[in-house]
Amino acid sequence: MIRLLLADDQALVRGALAAMLDLEPDLTVVAQVAAGDEVVPTARRVDPDVALLDVQMPGLDGLAAAAALHRAMPEVRIIICTTFGRPGYLSRAMAAGAAGFVVKDAPPEQLVDAVRRVHSGLRVVDPALAAESLATGPSPLTAREHEVLVAAATGRSVAELAGTLHLSEGTIRNHLSSAIGKTGARTSAAAARIAEERGWL
Structure with missing residues (x-):
């Protein structure tokens, strides 16, 4: 059984994701949080295998929460799951220790597949976003x-x-x-x- 932690500030989205993922026989949502600064303390308490983090949340944003979780519990695999498929987010997510990056308007089976693949040790990135990220390049800002x-x-x-x-x-x-x-x-x-x-x- 793959244990999941969900972090999203929109209760409706978080609940829908949890319900969808819990339908899978090998997935179980063990915790849900609404703010980035709740991710690490909750993960320490419930010991998830995979954390799905939104980008825009109160407290720490999802990218900062990913970095904090990766430092605190490097064994937890992280997927950024966001409405905002911005190229710069992808490179920042990977730098923060995320193993996957998917957009919320992807088909449900794509998200489920991403969870399983990331849990097995692979990296999963939305292909269109990866291409756009390569074309845009890294942030030039100091x-x-x-x-x-x-x-x-x-x-x-x-x-x-x-x-x-x-x-x-x-x-x-x-x-x-x-x-x-x-x-x-x-x-x-x-x-x-x-x-x-x-x-x-």
Whole structure:
């Protein structure tokens, strides 16, 4: 029996996934959580074989939760199961220790197959997303540009960003300018939107 942990902040989606997976004779859902920061404590308690994690959750997002779970319990196999099939998410998920990446609009049998294959030690990635990820390439943003762009997406002024991030206004402008250039955008808001659409943020 393959023991599953589900993490998704949408109760309806989580419940539907659990019901579908529990119909399989060799799968059992042993825990469900609604926030990323509940993943590791719950996994330690229930000892799952495979964890299915959504990307966008309160607390830790699914990619950060995957990294934390991989560090804490490397024997647990991780599948990112998300509505947002963004190319940058795929590379970040693999870097975080995920063994699989599937989108929620995939046929149910594809998800079930992914669970079994990942449990057996294989990697499973949505082929269309893999091709798009290769075409898009890894995020060109530095860690600091990423941090500044995430903060800028809230619409705060350069002065507010400087105060929040403890950097000079000139440094903030330099990082924003670089991020704008790398995304091909015209404004910092557009750069943040493009970077988010590509899964870089």
